[in-house]
Amino acid sequence: MVTSEGASLRIIRGGKEFEKIDQPGEPVVAIEDVSLDVEAGELVSLVGPSGCGKSTLLRLLAGLDEPSSGELRVGNELISGPSAERGLVFQDPNLFPWLTVRGNIESGLVARGLLKTKGHEVDEFMRLVGLEAFASTYPHHLSGGMAQRVALARALINHPKVLLLDEPLGALDAFTRMRMQDEVLRLWKARGTTMLLVTHDIDEAIYMSDRIVIMTPSPGRVERTLSIDLDRPRQRNSADFLRFRSEILDLLHFTGETAAVS
Amino acid sequence: MNTSTSTDAVTVQRAEARGQKTEQRGPIPARMFVLPITVAVAYAVHAWASRNQPSPETHYSWFLAILFGAGVFAAIIQPFWTGLRRWLEHIGPIIAAAVLLLALWEAITSGFGWLPLPYFPGPAGVLRSLIDDRALLFDSTRHSLVLLLSGYVLGVAVALVTGVSIGWFRTARYWGMPLLKVIGPIPATAWIPLAMVISPSGRLSAIGLIALAVWFPVTMLTASGISNTRASYLDVARTLGATESYLIFRVAIPAAMPNIFVGLFMGLGASFLTLVVAETVGVKSGLGWYVSWAQGWAEYAKVYAALVIMAAFFSTIMTGLFKVRDRVLVWQKGMIKW
Numbered sequence: 001m002v003t004s005e006g007a008s009l010r011i012i013r014g015g016k017e018f019e020k021i022d023q024p025g026e027p028v029v030a031i032e033d034v035s036l037d038v039e040a041g042e043l044v045s046l047v048g049p050s051g052c053g054k055s056t057l058l059r060l061l062a063g064l065d066e067p068s069s070g071e072l073r074v075g076n077e078l079i080s081g082p083s084a085e086r087g088l089v090f091q092d093p094n095l096f097p098w099l100t101v102r103g104n105i106e107s108g109l110v111a112r113g114l115l116k117t118k119g120h121e122v123d124e125f126m127r128l129v130g131l132e133a134f135a136s137t138y139p140h141h142l143s144g145g146m147a148q149r150v151a152l153a154r155a156l157i158n159h160p161k162v163l164l165l166d167e168p169l170g171a172l173d174a175f176t177r178m179r180m181q182d183e184v185l186r187l188w189k190a191r192g193t194t195m196l197l198v199t200h201d202i203d204e205a206i207y208m209s210d211r212i213v214i215m216t217p218s219p220g221r222v223e224r225t226l227s228i229d230l231d232r233p234r235q236r237n238s239a240d241f242l243r244f245r246s247e248i249l250d251l252l253h254f255t256g257e258t259a260a261v262s
Numbered sequence: 263m264n265t266s267t268s269t270d271a272v273t274v275q276r277a278e279a280r281g282q283k284t285e286q287r288g289p290i291p292a293r294m295f296v297l298p299i300t301v302a303v304a305y306a307v308h309a310w311a312s313r314n315q316p317s318p319e320t321h322y323s324w325f326l327a328i329l330f331g332a333g334v335f336a337a338i339i340q341p342f343w344t345g346l347r348r349w350l351e352h353i354g355p356i357i358a359a360a361v362l363l364l365a366l367w368e369a370i371t372s373g374f375g376w377l378p379l380p381y382f383p384g385p386a387g388v389l390r391s392l393i394d395d396r397a398l399l400f401d402s403t404r405h406s407l408v409l410l411l412s413g414y415v416l417g418v419a420v421a422l423v424t425g426v427s428i429g430w431f432r433t434a435r436y437w438g439m440p441l442l443k444v445i446g447p448i449p450a451t452a453w454i455p456l457a458m459v460i461s462p463s464g465r466l467s468a469i470g471l472i473a474l475a476v477w478f479p480v481t482m483l484t485a486s487g488i489s490n491t492r493a494s495y496l497d498v499a500r501t502l503g504a505t506e507s508y509l510i511f512r513v514a515i516p517a518a519m520p521n522i523f524v525g526l527f528m529g530l531g532a533s534f535l536t537l538v539v540a541e542t543v544g545v546k547s548g549l550g551w552y553v554s555w556a557q558g559w560a561e562y563a564k565v566y567a568a569l570v571i572m573a574a575f576f577s578t579i580m581t582g583l584f585k586v587r588d589r590v591l592v593w594q595k596g597m598i599k600w
Contacts, residue, residue: 062501084503094494098516098593108502110512138593158503 006041006194007075007085007161009061014070016056030056031220034070036213040161043188043195045205045212047248053220054198058164061196062088074162084112087155091167093147095139101150102126102135108158118157125153128187145176152187165197169204177201181208185232206244207234214251224251294337294350300358301330304365311373311384319386321393329361383563391563392570399552399571406537406548406575409465413472414533418526421477425484425525429518430510435489442481450475450532451539458544468540475536476529483525487518520594523587530583534576549575 014034017027031053038044046054059065060072063082072079074086095104106122109115126132129149139147148168155163168184169177185208188195199205205212206228214223226248230240305326312318340347364385370376372384392399427434428442450471461467491514499513515522541550549568556564588595 062497064497064500082497082500082503084501086501088498088501090494090498092494094492094498096495096513096516098519100593107499107512111499111502111504111508138595140593154498154502164501 005159005161006192008040009036009038009162009194009196010073011036011057011061012071012073014057014060014067014072016053016060016065017068029219034215034220034222036222036225038194038196040075040194041192042210043185043197043208045197045199045209046215047199047202047205047212047252048215048220048223049217049252050200051220052215052217054215055166056220058088058166058196058198061162062086062164064088084108084158085161086164087158087160087162088164089148089151089155089166089168091170093139093144093151095142095147095150095154097139100136100138101131101142104139104150105153105157108154112158121157125157128156128190129153129183143176144172145180148172148180149183152184156187156191156193159191160193162194162196165195167198167200170200177204182233184208202245202248203236206230206241206248207236212244212248214248216252290337290341293354294340295334297350297354297358297361298330298333298337300361300365301326301333304361304368305330307365307369307373308386311368311371312386319390321389322386325389380560380562383566387563388566388570391561391567395564395567399549399567402547402549402552402568403571403575405545406541406550409468409541409545409548410472410533410537410579413469413537414476414530416469417473417476417529417533418480420473421480421525421529422484422522424477425481425522426488426510426515428481429485429488430514435485439485442478442485446478446482450478450536454540454543464540464544464546468537468545471540472533472536475532479528479532480522480525483521483528484518487521488514490521491517519591523591526583526587527580530580538572 012035015032016030018030020026020028034053034057036044046057048054056065060067061079063079063086079086096107099107102122105125106115106119109118109122123132126135129152131146131149131153134142134146139150142150151168165184169180172180181204184195184197187193197205197208209228212226212228214226215221216223226244228244230238230244235241305323308322308326309318336346336350340350368384368386371382372386424434424438424442428438429435453471453474454467457467457471458464461470495513495517496509499509504513537548538550538553541548542554545551549572553565553568556562556568
């Protein structure tokens with residue numbers, strides 16, 4: 001049953017420049033003229049080589065950095081700073097090591113002063129990510145996959161309209177990673193949250209997303225957007241899956257370059 | 263010598279017999295008797311060192327006798343008490359070494375008379391002073407404790423406020439850091455002349471000086487801990503809806519806790535030093551005062567007695583702080599060892 005908590009995201013001609021620390025006055029353009037619409041409840045992946053500004057874009061959407069140009073909106077509201085309605089999960093789970101699993105998951109409620117009224121949801125979210133047995137465990141005892149599940153639960157307890165995922169599964173081993181992909185999909189379906197997923201892994205993007213945004217580096221731009229119109233659960237070795245795979249590799253000039261060399 | 267070996271052997275045999283009756287327990291290993299034997303050696307030294315006296319010092323004799331009895335008793339019952347055995351195996355060699363040091367000390371001082379009196383009394387004399395002067399020593403310890411805690415708590419309280427401010431707020435950092443860097447490194451004891459002029463009482467100035475000595479390291483370490491909080495923790499907290507007070511009190515301060523404790527330990531060391539100096543020059547009570555007072559009467563046994571009390575007193579407080587740290591930093595267990 002879909003509760004659909006998601007909101008749409010809209011980036012209009014967004015750009016971000018950084019000052020070089022060693023050469024002031026000579027800005028580095030991280031992303032330039034990026035426009036993107038994400039519908040409410042949609043799961044969109046950003047794929048591209050390092051330096052194409054995927055993470056920068058996510059930080060802008062989280063409100064942790066301000067765009068140099070253009071505007072970003074959630075629903076109809078302009079993004080002006082960080083907010084609990086836009087959750088962020090990094091590759092490093094960044095759990096607060098001084099809090100237990102329960103403490104980490106409820107930290108969003110504590111931060112907003114809602115622990116008294118919404119505290120009963122903590123158990124629900126621990127069950128949702130299957131960690132109820134580890135409530136009083138400290139993070140340094142957790143495996144990578146468990147820690148990332150805690151990070152997801154911590155972000156989800158605020159019922160964010162948008163969940164921004166910055167390579168959340170990037171540090172996990174291949175098997176844990178595939179299991180966690182299903183886990184994220186399950187959470188996505190259960191909550192109907194809009195999700196924007198940055199990933200280096202093309203298979204992951206095809207397996208999970210409604211659409212894939214392919215970006216190119218220096219400066220970061222949107223190269224192309226692909227709709228993945230496959231039924232879920234998807235077969236990782238089906239002909240359609242592999243067709244998308246080679247198409248994306250092609251767009252990123254990996255197949256082309258190798259062809260040119262040989 | 264011969265008799266004591268045979269009693270050992272008998273005890274071992276008896277324990278063996280008992281062990282076989284109940285369950286498969288080994289005989290009492292010989293290393294369990296290292297402590298009693300060491301104590302016996304110390305007693306022999308004591309008796310020999312007292313050869314020119316009418317009789318050996320009673321307090322010290324009793325001390326060794328009790329230690330001997332406890333050692334033998336522990337060795338006998340340890341096969342039936344695993345906790346005691348583990349503890350003995352861990353601590354036994356250290357106690358034995360300490361007793362040997364006492365014996366060595368007595369041999370050098372009272373025994374051979376290699377060191378000049380009255381500056382170097384033997385352990386028996388020091389123990390005698392400890393017991394005879396216990397009322398005054400207890401009173402001095404109490405005064406020192408009150409003074410130390412007042413100064414330490416005051417210093418830590420102020421340091422946490424200044425440290426967090428300097429670490430978090432840019433303006434506080436701009437104005438506070440130079441002050442900290444210039445004033446902080448001056449040893450607190452160097453302010454004694456000024457403190458004596460400003461303060462209405464020696465006690466107040468001592469508290470102020472101890473607080474100052476604690477303030478610098480705790481502020482410095484707190485500020486650096488706060489300003490080095492991992493940016494990603496703060497980013498995560500912001501996207502969870504954190505207010506600034508949440509960021510300071512629930513993210514930056516917990517993240518800085520390991521650093522803060524380093525500061526607390528450094529501050530504690532500095533406070534011991536300042537306490538003793540302040541008591542020596544200004545305050546008319548406490549262990550520092552006791553030491554210089556005893557020295558004034560050339561009662562060096564009392565000086566050493568006070569040093570023994572200080573060692574116990576300071577290391578107890580230090581251990582207490584370690585316990586608090588282990589409590590607070592339980593989340594860190596296994597990450598840091600010192």
